[in-house]
Each structure stands twice: as structure tokens, then as C-alpha cells.
Amino acid sequence: MPELPEVEHAARVARAAAVGRTITSVRVLHPAQRRGLPARVARSLIGDRVEAVERRGKSQRFRLASGRELRVHFRMTGDWVLLGPRESPPRAVRAIIALDDGTRLALHDPRALSVLSLGAPEPDEALGPEATDPALTPSRLAAALIRRRIPIKVALLDQSVVAGIGNIYASEALWRARIDPRVPANHLDGRQLRRLASGIRATMRIAMQRNERYYGRESEEGRFSVYDREGEKCRRCGAKVKRVVQAGRSTYYCGGCQGS
DNA sequence: CGCGACCTGCAT
DNA sequence: ATGCAGGTCGCG
Numbered sequence: 001m002p003e004l005p006e007v008e009h010a011a012r013v014a015r016a017a018a019v020g021r022t023i024t025s026v027r028v029l030h031p032a033q034r035r036g037l038p039a040r041v042a043r044s045l046i047g048d049r050v051e052a053v054e055r056r057g058k059s060q061r062f063r064l065a066s067g068r069e070l071r072v073h074f075r076m077t078g079d080w081v082l083l084g085p086r087e088s089p090p091r092a093v094r095a096i097i098a099l100d101d102g103t104r105l106a107l108h109d110p111r112a113l114s115v116l117s118l119g120a121p122e123p124d125e126a127l128g129p130e131a132t133d134p135a136l137t138p139s140r141l142a143a144a145l146i147r148r149r150i151p152i153k154v155a156l157l158d159q160s161v162v163a164g165i166g167n168i169y170a171s172e173a174l175w176r177a178r179i180d181p182r183v184p185a186n187h188l189d190g191r192q193l194r195r196l197a198s199g200i201r202a203t204m205r206i207a208m209q210r211n212e213r214y215y216g217r218e219s220e221e222g223r224f225s226v227y228d229r230e231g232e233k234c235r236r237c238g239a240k241v242k243r244v245v246q247a248g249r250s251t252y253y254c255g256g257c258q259g260s
Numbered sequence: 261c262g263c264g265a266c267c268t269g270c271a272t
Numbered sequence: 273a274t275g276c277a278g279g280t281c282g283c284g
Contacts, residue, residue: 002278002279003278006278030267032266032267058279073279073280074278074279075266075267075278075279075280076266076267076268076277076278076279076280077267077268077269077277077278077279092268092269109267109268110267110268110269111266111267111268111269111277112266112267112268113266113267113268113279113280115280149261150261154261157279157280159279159280166278166279167277167278167279168278169278227278247261247262247263248262248263248264249277249279250276250277261284262283262284263282263283263284264281264282264283264284265280265281265282265283266279266280266281268277269276269277270275270276270277271274271275271276271277272273272274272275272276
């Protein structure tokens, strides 16, 4: 269930489990994941050693001793779970990577939308600066947004603008920066760009420190400032939180303090 | 640009 | 039964 904090947490789990270990078997259980990692390709992982597990944006890369890398993207509902030695995998487990110390790292993904692939390291894709990176400056942001007339919220979901922002944190960061999600991306003035750059970094940094997760609207813990709070009072100004749909996805914002 | 597709499970 | 979900891609 991955926004960036969850992917980061998952990558740590994978790193702790797999780095320095040799792969003893790989089973890909669901046809959707077999498309990226057919059985024979999966088999070629046997005997390879995991040198490092890296995260860039929401994608993970297992660097292998053979020089190849295993790429994993969780999409909507992926996660890593560790299986006990005798434990039979839960229904939603889509792939299992067994390691030479008996550990089994399993891709748990109810919707089976995760994407696996194996190959030569790919020259860095078109990803913007990490959402937590100090290199995410107002001018860098301005440069990425200058030609875009799409609403700023939609622009923030574009991973080539900033890597790692998802639907929840796009709304959250704009709330923190007091910016109306509907304004065209290239209409932000200098002050707003400054607030947005620092707002994104602060929002993501805090979320990652807390190892934040979305538990659904029921739970007290893990509720957000505006996301999934339609009709509730803004915790900053008391006005009502609104919901709109942009590019087919829910956006939440405060009608009071997120002036354009 | 918006939208469906990719998948499944959950709430209504 | 319908609609919705934290992501991304490819189509029109």
C-alpha cells in the first residue's frame, strides 16, 4: 500500500533481508507478474547475489552480482512480507524470492498490479529530484512547471517533476503550502514556489520519519490534514475540506486557507 | 489533455 | 450489483 513512506519502509525490509544473500529460488505465482518476469528469466536469478537494494522514487532496484538488476514497482497495493520457514504464503502473495539463509521475501499484492523486471541497469529514467532532496529548490520546481498548464496537483503526480509524490501527499503538500490544487502549474508565483518546495520536503520528510501509512478513514492514527476528510473542518482555519476530481483522481483541499 | 486498462477486494 | 481505491502507461 505504497505511497513513498511505505515504499521506503519496504525497501528497508528487503535490504535487511536480501543484501549479501544469494538467491536460491524464485517463484512467480501470478500471471500479471510473470509478464515482467517469465519463469525462465526468474530461474536465471538462482545463484545470483544481491549486492544492494536501492529506491528511486517509488521504484526499487536489487543490484545483483551478475551486473543485472531486478526492478520492482509496487503500483497500488504491493508490499514485501517475510515468510516463516514453514509458513504457507497468504493468498495475496504474488512472488517469492528465497535466500540462502532460509529467508523468503514475498511480494504481497492483493491487486496484483506490481511490476517486476530483470535486466541491465537502466540509465536513470526521467525522474525528477526526490521529494525529500534539498535539491528540490523553488527554481528547479519552477523550471519543471514552466510550460505546464495542468493543475498543480496533477503536475505533482508527474514523477518527472518530483519523484515520489503520490495522490495522498500531493494534496497534503499543497495544503501545507496553502496553494489551491486547481491553479495551473505555471501560474505559481515565487512565494508560492518557495512554499511548495519546502512544503513538499517537509510533508514527505515528516511522513517518512513517522513511517506513515494510510489505514483508511476509520483509524485515528494515520489520518491526514485533508486527504479523505471531505466535509470535515480544516485543522488550520476551520473551513470545510472539499473534494474534487482531477485527472480521474480525488483531490482534497481546504476551501478557506488554500487561496489561489 | 482525460480516460480506460491493468487487477482484486472492500464498502455501499 | 455498483463504485471506488495509495500508480502508471498508452490510447484517442
